[in-house]
Amino acid sequence: MAGVLSYRPVSPGTEADDDGLAVGQEWRSPGRTVTETDIVIFAGLSGDYNVLHTDAEHMKASRFGERIAHGLLGLSVQHGLLGRVLPGALGERLVAYRWKFRGPIRIGDTVHVTARIGARREAEDPGWGVVVVERRLVNQRGEVVQEGESEHLVPRPGAGSAAP
Amino acid sequence: MSAAALYFEDVEVGAELATPGLTLTGAHAAVFGGVMGDPPPPPGEAHDLLPLVLSSGLGWRVPAPPMAVLAFMGCEWRFLRPARVGDTLRTLTRVAAKRQLKDGGVVIEDRRIVNQRGEVIQSGRTTLLVARRPPAVPS
Numbered sequence: 001m002a003g004v005l006s007y008r009p010v011s012p013g014t015e016a017d018d019d020g021l022a023v024g025q026e027w028r029s030p031g032r033t034v035t036e037t038d039i040v041i042f043a044g045l046s047g048d049y050n051v052l053h054t055d056a057e058h059m060k061a062s063r064f065g066e067r068i069a070h071g072l073l074g075l076s077v078q079h080g081l082l083g084r085v086l087p088g089a090l091g092e093r094l095v096a097y098r099w100k101f102r103g104p105i106r107i108g109d110t111v112h113v114t115a116r117i118g119a120r121r122e123a124e125d126p127g128w129g130v131v132v133v134e135r136r137l138v139n140q141r142g143e144v145v146q147e148g149e150s151e152h153l154v155p156r157p158g159a160g161s162a163a164p
Numbered sequence: 165m166s167a168a169a170l171y172f173e174d175v176e177v178g179a180e181l182a183t184p185g186l187t188l189t190g191a192h193a194a195v196f197g198g199v200m201g202d203p204p205p206p207p208g209e210a211h212d213l214l215p216l217v218l219s220s221g222l223g224w225r226v227p228a229p230p231m232a233v234l235a236f237m238g239c240e241w242r243f244l245r246p247a248r249v250g251d252t253l254r255t256l257t258r259v260a261a262k263r264q265l266k267d268g269g270v271v272i273e274d275r276r277i278v279n280q281r282g283e284v285i286q287s288g289r290t291t292l293l294v295a296r297r298p299p300a301v302p303s
Binding site for chain 1: 186192195196198199200201202212213216217218220221222224225230233234235236237238239240241242243
């Protein structure tokens with residue numbers, strides 16, 4: 001699959017606007033192996049010590065067999081992975097996330113992100129546009145473990161772009 | 165003896181919860197940047213996802229027993245204002261709806277994160293899968 005190491009779009013999309021962001025443009029991120037360390041640090045940072053993430057003995061008896069990553073750890077890893085690939089303009093003003101947690105991320109799973117610009121429209125404030133990025137977090141078996149979309153405010157080239 | 169967890173049967177629609185505050189520090193921002201794999205934010209700023217992450221743990225710091233969450237199913241979330249280092253954040257939640265399933269139940273919560281000035285910086289809706297009360301063990 002193209003784009004894994006090149007950090008370039010898999011598909012350039014069509015009808016790019018002046019800012020170079022086109023509906024249909026696709027990316028694939030590098031992979032990342034989610035480790036026990038990630039989960040321990042995330043529990044300490046967030047304060048979410050649910051047994052799902054912190055009690056190995058309890059989880060032995062569960063259908064997962066082992067601790068699983070916090071859902072929001074997956075979302076955060078996903079955001080960071082894609083942030084290494086997406087154009088910088090999409091990194092500035094995050095407006096919304098609509099997100100589904102589909103399945104567990106187990107210790108040792110390697111995940112990557114595929115993403116696509118699903119839509120773009122004018123923002124209420126002239127000089128800004130809204131870009132919708134569809135995102136899927138996929139594990140090493142090709143299973144979609146999380147998916148959804150984010151909305152970003154992007155300055156319109158040429159327009160005076162005082163922050164709304 | 166207080167209950168160890170709040171099970172699906174115990175969840176009341178309309179119930180509200182306000183957490184204690186947590187002051188966002190540069191250490192939170194730096195650790196989160198490391199876990200996420202993003203470059204560290206400029207000094208004084210925090211990543212937009214960090215308040216949402218911190219709010220997930222704030223719910224554990226109330227006197228009430230924690231909800232017996234089996235899985236985080238989804239969220240619709242809006243980022244209204246930036247969070248800055250030094251802000252003190254609290255989470256306000258309200259149970260909006262619940263629906264029973266075979267092995268548990270779905271609980272939908274409206275959640276707001278407010279800062280020390282009472283401004284809502286992020287808000288949205290989270291959907292949780294919550295365990296049903298396990299059958300009583302005969303003594």
